[in-house]
Each structure stands twice: as structure tokens, then as C-alpha cells.
């Protein structure tokens with residue numbers, strides 16, 4: 001379980017969940033809402049966020065790390081996170097800028113740990129190393145049925161003119177994503193102080209409002225700040 005971070009002037013919020021649940025969309029919307037309330041915030045993502053971490057992202061996501069196995073991938077994601085925290089997340093929080101991250105350490109625990117079979121002790125050790133005390137103040141877990149999320153992504157690809165062939169969602173692949181979904185829910189259950197699960201199966205604006213409600217309730221400094 002992650003330790004509650006010491007009080008600092010800015011907040012660190014992470015978004016987690018499976019693929020296509022709407023994390024990037026809602027990170028952007030929350031950034032806009034914070035700006036309207038006069039809060040200085042930056043948006044970032046994992047893997048990535050800094051030039052070195054983006055280089056590791058390309059290496060992993062182009063499939064070049066696949067043959068190395070989940071343990072090595074966990075180490076690579078942690079190496080990227082170490083740079084991301086020390087070069088971007090930490091310095092922004094220290095100067096009072098809020099940080100919103102599209103994925104963070106729960107993704108390593110869910111994908112490489114609980115789903116990929118990497119030992120908890122390695123995941124814990126990598127997390128301690130990379131975070132260096134910068135645990136998120138709040139994690140929004142966006143939860144939905146993976147099949148619906150895949151359909152959304154597919155629909156958007158078709159609208160963008162991409163040709164898709166065959167049924168890309170094999171049963172085996174869906175079962176894997178259903179386990180992943182459950183693993184994110186388990187992480188949230190084990191970290192009730194930090195994580196809030198929100199159903200992502202609602203229109204973008206309704207989801208945005210639900211997230212704002214959680215954020216404004218969690219951080220008292222937002223109350224009483226009029227919308228600009």
C-alpha cells in the first residue's frame with residue numbers, strides 16, 4: 001500500500017484503467033476545469049512524459065521488449081517512471097503546479113504484476129525506487145466492460161477513415177482484459193484512501209462532472225474558488 005504523501009502545496013492526480021476507457025479524454029477535461037478555477041496544472045502520461053521516458057515508451061510499445069518478459073518490462077516502466085518523477089512530476093509539485101498523469105504506478109502493478117505474474121515484492125521495490133515519496137494524492141480508476149471500450153476505440157478509428165478487418169476482439173484477448181479490469185478494481189479496494197472507482201460507461205460530460213465532484217470534494221482548497 002502506498003504511504004500518504006506529506007502535505008505539499010500542489011496535488012498529484014493519476015488516472016488508471018484499461019485501454020479505451022476514456023483516461024486521456026478526462027485528463028484533458030480535468031485540466032480545463034482546474035484552469036477555470038485558477039489552478040495551475042500540467043498534464044502528462046505514462047509510459048513517457050520526459051524525453052528519456054518517451055524513448056523507453058517507444059522501445060516497449062513497438063514490441064521490442066516483448067521477448068524480454070513481464071519482469072524486464074516492469075523494470076523498464078520503472079526506469080521511465082524514475083526519470084518522469086525526478087524531472088517532471090517532482091519539480092512541478094515543488095513549485096506549486098498540480099500534476100495530472102494518464103497512467104502511473106498502478107498500471108505496472110495491474111499489467112506486469114497481477115496480470116503478468118511478476119512478484120509483488122519486485123513491484124513494491126520498483127515502486128518505492130521510482131516514486132521517491134511522490135505517491136499520488138488521488139487516483140481516479142475509470143472502470144468499464146473492456147468489450148464496450150474496444151468498440152469505442154474501433155468506432156473512432158472507423159470515423160477517422162481507418163479500414164479495420166475481421167473481429168479484432170478474440171475471446172482470449174477479452175478474457176485477459178476482463179482479468180486486468182478486476183486487477184485494477186482490487187488495487188482500488190486495497191488503497192481506499194487514495195483510489196476512487198468511477199464507472200466510465202457514461203457520456204463524456206457526465207463523467208467529467210462525476211470526476212470534478214470527486215476532486216472538488218477531496219481537495220478543500222478548491223471549494224470557494226469561483227469558476228472564472
Ligand SMILES: Nc1ncnc2c1ncn2[C@@H]1O[C@H](COP(=O)(O)OP(=O)(O)O)[C@@H](O)[C@H]1O
Pocket residue numbers: 018019020021022023024025026152153156200202203204205207
Ligand atoms: N465517455 C465517453 N463516451 C464515449 N466515447 C468516449 C468517452 N470518452 C472517450 N471516448 C472515446 O473513446 C476513445 C478512447 O478514449 P481515450 O480518452 O483515448 O481513452 P484512453 O486514454 O483510456 O485509452 C476515443 O475515441 C474517445 O473519443
Ligand SMILES: Cc1cn([C@H]2C[C@H](O)[C@@H](COP(=O)(O)OP(=O)(O)O)O2)c(=O)[nH]c1=O
Pocket residue numbers: 018019020023024046047077103104105107108109111112
Ligand atoms: C504505465 C504502464 C503502461 N502499460 C501499458 C498499458 C498500455 O497497454 C500501454 C500504454 O499505452 P497507451 O496507448 O498510453 O494506453 P491507452 O491505450 O490506455 O491509451 O502500456 C504497462 O503495461 N505498464 C505500465 O506501467
